[in-house]
Amino acid sequence: MKKNVLLLETIADEALALLEENANVFEGYTEGGLNEVLGRIEVHAVITRGKGQIDKRLMDCCPDLEVVARCGVGLDNVDVAEATARKIRVVNAPGSNAATIAEHTLALMLMLMRNLYQSVERVKQHDWNWRNQYAGDELNGKTLGILGMGNIGKRVAKLGEAFGMKVLYWSRTTQNLPMEELLKQSDVISLHLPLTQETNEIIGAAQLALMKPTAFLINTARGALINHAALLDALNANTIAGFAADVLPDEPPVENLSVVQHPHALITPHTASLTAATYQRMCLLTVKNVLAILGGGAAELNSVYNRDSFI
Known part of the structure; x- marks a missing residue:
């Protein structure tokens, strides 16, 4: 059975296609989209980029979360400590940019x-x-x-x-x-x-x-x-x-x-990593690892932030 993934922002087309092929995807960035999902659907993963906040409030609304992810390198907009305390895996794409x-x-x-x-x-x-x-x-x-x-x-x-x-x-x-x-x-x-x-x-x-x-x-x-x-x-x-x-x-x-x-x-307006190749790479790496974790498999170790928390 496919699991449910909430997107807080758009991602690269190829990454989105891969995600839609292997999961039920819900767009939380459209008008009213987030309210339509939260509290009504079991959310197993949340993916963001640089703006969408994955914080305690959002985690409270998604009690079935297994993994949260950012298509990027820094994790400023992800509450890693809160996720780790809840045994929710945190994924990003270090080195991709x-x-x-x-x-x-x-x-x-x-x-x-x-x-x-x-x-x-x-x-x-x-x-x-x-x-x-x-x-x-x-x-x-x-x-x-x-x-x-x-x-x-x-x-x-x-x-x-x-x-x-x-x-x-x-x-x-x-x-x-x-x-x-x-x-x-x-x-x-x-x-x-x-x-x-x-x-x-x-x-x-x-x-x-x-x-x-x-x-x-x-x-x-x-x-x-x-x-x-x-x-x-x-x-x-x-x-x-x-x-x-x-x-x-x-x-x-x-x-x-x-x-x-x-x-x-x-x-410059935060465009250093917005080249087509890098955007595609960071989104694909993140999505592949989210799907691996949702499927019970092993994600690439260099892209899972808190992988040692559950050993």
Whole structure:
């Protein structure tokens, strides 16, 4: 008998087709869809992406839950502790977006270092003479400081080395330099840390003050890793040279988040992992593992967050 799966958001077509072939799928993201399901149908699995919240309230409404899943890497919108306490498996897709986010990180790095954004805009405005006041530099020979050496951080390190950069790194488990020294020595600092109580606003006024006035800060991890009020002060005071990010503390940004409008900031709308290949890969991996668990089989171990909780 097919089991019932609740979707809190849309997923890739191929993943959806596989899910519909092997389970009864209910769309909780349509108007009234969630109310139609909760309390009326036995829900055995819930799948979300980045916005739909899998919290205690939802779990209370789904007493038959066996697995909750996110088609993505972070688990910010899943209450893992609550699920683990209830012996509900938690699935995500670690590593599935490492390549594309590392590429996006390097793209932002190049845009800042080479001042590409302003150059392109000036030419569109028919201002070819902008080249006479152009100011930019190159990555080759610069020092890249990476905070967080997981799948993405390691890929960024390799790409940085390929560009001729010296790589420094720091994380809780491995480092070749204390974080304070990394901040002082790096020309580009790239954040690839998970968001936890310990890493929330890990970059604040004190850390920004350690950076070179010519240094750039890149964030493609989580917006709340940075205190944005302190960041704006640093940009206004030229304490750092520029900032680029694909993530913000609030998405879409609140109106008074002036960093978005700052002339030395480049912000993309959380699109680093939205390439067709990565979106398909993360959704398929998640769905395959959800179906494996619902069928009583073994999921791929590298995509089950709390697999050791029930041994």
